[in-house]
Amino acid sequence: MxxxxxEPGSGKMGKPVGEQAxxxxxxxxxxxxxxxxxxxxxxxxxxxxxxxxxxxxxxxxLELLRAEGALExxxxxxxxSRLSARERKPVILFFHHDYPxxxxxxxxxxxxxxxxxTGAFRLLPHPYDYQRNDxxxxxxxxxxxxxxxxxxRNWSEREYRWLxxxxxxVLLCGDGFENDRxxxxxxxxxxxxxxAARHFLERGHRRLAMIRSMPPRQCSRRRADSFRQEAAFxxxxxxxxxxxAENGEYPPECAAELLDARLNRAPCDFTGLLIDxxxxxxxxxxxxxxxxxxxxxxxxxxxxxxxxxxDRSNPPLTAVGVDFTELAECMVHHLxxxxxxxxxxxxxxxxxxxxxxxxxRKIREFL
Numbered sequence: 001m002x003x004x005x006x007e008p009g010s011g012k013m014g015k016p017v018g019e020q021a022x023x024x025x026x027x028x029x030x031x032x033x034x035x036x037x038x039x040x041x042x043x044x045x046x047x048x049x050x051x052x053x054x055x056x057x058x059x060x061x062l063e064l065l066r067a068e069g070a071l072e073x074x075x076x077x078x079x080x081s082r083l084s085a086r087e088r089k090p091v092i093l094f095f096h097h098d099y100p101x102x103x104x105x106x107x108x109x110x111x112x113x114x115x116x117x118t119g120a121f122r123l124l125p126h127p128y129d130y131q132r133n134d135x136x137x138x139x140x141x142x143x144x145x146x147x148x149x150x151x152x153r154n155w156s157e158r159e160y161r162w163l164x165x166x167x168x169x170v171l172l173c174g175d176g177f178e179n180d181r182x183x184x185x186x187x188x189x190x191x192x193x194x195x196a197a198r199h200f201l202e203r204g205h206r207r208l209a210m211i212r213s214m215p216p217r218q219c220s221r222r223r224a225d226s227f228r229q230e231a232a233f234x235x236x237x238x239x240x241x242x243x244x245a246e247n248g249e250y251p252p253e254c255a256a257e258l259l260d261a262r263l264n265r266a267p268c269d270f271t272g273l274l275i276d277x278x279x280x281x282x283x284x285x286x287x288x289x290x291x292x293x294x295x296x297x298x299x300x301x302x303x304x305x306x307x308x309x310x311d312r313s314n315p316p317l318t319a320v321g322v323d324f325t326e327l328a329e330c331m332v333h334h335l336x337x338x339x340x341x342x343x344x345x346x347x348x349x350x351x352x353x354x355x356x357x358x359x360x361r362k363i364r365e366f367l
Contacts, residue, residue: 021060024053028061032070033089033122034142035081041071043078090339091122092332093143093168102279102307107149109308110328120336145169145335169338169345171331180345183334187322187350189219193227195320195354196274196302201234204363205272205300211255211284212276214242220276223304227274239270243280252283259287268293271300271363278305281317296361306355316357322350 028047035041042050047058062079065071072080094111096104108125115123124142145168163170164181171183200208208231212224228238243258255275268291275281281303288299295301295315303310306321330348337343 024061025064041079090144110324114328189222190226193223197230200272209239209270210274255280255283278307300360
């Protein structure tokens with residue numbers, strides 16, 4: 001038996017058009033915050049496709065926004081934002097790598113949490129083509145500030161020139177260049193190596209190893225150099241295990257193959273291992289398991305970059321790195337100050353710290 005038709009004046013599912021229009025207007029109002037005053041808003045067709053509403057409901061919702069002064073409707077042309085800077089939250093556009101990265105996933109999570117907690121801005125994430133440095137497909141007109149969350153070491157002069165043409169304040173993260181028109185975020189990479197070496201030394205370890213990426217990035221070189229120097233100062237020897245990197249990171253299987261080959265070549269004579277990036281940790285655990293070794297009983301381990309996945313690994317792994325919540329707070333606070341003209345471009349430097357999860361055992365007698 002078929003259901004009765006909707007009542008006159010009703011839309012989908014029999015709900016009154018006015019009720020549907022009010023609900024849609026609320027969603028469109030949030031979307032409108034991405035549009036500075038004078039910028040053309042979504043067309044009727046775009047709204048219907050994105051929000052699944054019929055034309056009658058769309059037109060009623062737009063009329064509600066026009067009545068409250070948020071939209072200007074121009075016949076046969078379209079609708080345009082009338083929101084002033086005070087009526088809309090600042091929009092922060094976050095460009096991040098298009099390849100899978102646990103680091104960027106945690107970074108994005110922390111920014112979203114900051115957005116929800118403060119309610120002071122709108123976050124607009126957008127992946128870009130890392131290999132081609134392709135930033136197309138996202139309009140910068142909606143952005144009040146831009147976070148470029150990726151290494152720029154393979155950029156050409158063309159990309160740098162493009163960066164300097166951006167109108168909104170820019171915060172550049174990772175390996176890159178400094179310019180007095182752009183803010184730059186970095187962390188004290190050398191401290192990662194120092195903190196890891198000190199923790200091993202304090203726990204009595206004197207034979208250490210480090211899995212590092214090759215070819216070495218500038219940040220990786222700083223970590224390795226400081227780790228080796230601090231270990232030597234404490235009387236410890238360090239064996240370097242070089243792992244080929246892809247996109248600035250090395251996949252777990254590469255780390256697994258490297259450590260497996262090293263353990264097949266000679267017995268494990270080091271008691272502590274530092275992994276240059278957390279993305280390789282699963283591969284290290286896999287290789288150790290295959291050789292019947294466990295953490296921390298047979299081998300102690302520290303990872304650089306404090307990712308949330310390290311809490312869920314078996315066992316959880318001690319890490320050195322920046323706190324992602326602190327990272328997001330620092331970035332957002334600075335960019336909001338830039339947007340409102342309260343500060344000039346600056347170099348922001350974060351200090352890493354140790355996150356102890358018990359994966360470094362204490363050796364009673366120094367070896």
